[in-house]
Amino acid sequence: MKRQELMVAAIENGTVIDHIPSNKLFQVVRLLHLEQLKSAVMVGYNLPSSKMGLKSIIKVNGKFFSDAELNTLSVVAPNVTLCIIKDYEVVEKKCVTLPQVITGIVKCANPKCITNNEPMATRFHVSDGEAGIIRCDYCEKEQPLENVKIV
Ligand SMILES: [Zn+2]
The missing domain is CATH 2.30.30.20 (Aspartate carbamoyltransferase regulatory subunit, C-terminal domain)
Known part of the structure; x- marks a missing residue:
């Protein structure tokens, strides 16, 4: 786990979206409109995962999404894990839930x-x-x- 984390640089404050199935990475980018952000976005694509085989991870610096925005991810990637980062530390972990x-x-x-x-x-x-x-x-x-x- 630690070693995989290091494959994508740490962020100071922001949101980490982990355990994205690699074939859903670009849909996740679109759902969160990451292409419109001005902040730094780091993407790790096809990283080895003991649970998933290959996974992808996105780290968005300086951006905290609303629960409604994050829950849209449940449509394509229901098992992602979200970490909220402050001062390089994980201050909160979240899962996504499918809206009704x-x-x-x-x-x-x-x-x-x-x-x-x-x-x-x-x-x-x-x-x-x-x-x-x-x-x-x-x-x-x-x-x-x-x-x-x-x-
Ligand atoms: Zn219809």
Whole structure:
């Protein structure tokens, strides 16, 4: 654990998003709009993990996200771990939880759905939390979270 941590430089204050499945890294970047940040963002891609095989990690200096922002990650990477860093120390650890209503994050899998044909935000309810199934509020099409496409 310690040695892997050292593969990505430590941050003074900010947020560490760890245990990201490597194939979800770029979706996590998009969900948190990291490309719009002015602060330093360090990314470790395909790092060895005893639990996951390969994982990715993101460290965002000088940025603390709201719980709502962080919970959007649950849609693509429900098992990430979040560490809040102050003065180079972990002051808080968090997990993400899947919101009951998912607005404006995920595309509907039904090409005929109004949300795919009009400029409007998508909205889904979780229909089966354990199996990770969400249902479109507009057309009722269900889809598994593991296949979702980000808006
Ligand atoms: Zn739909």
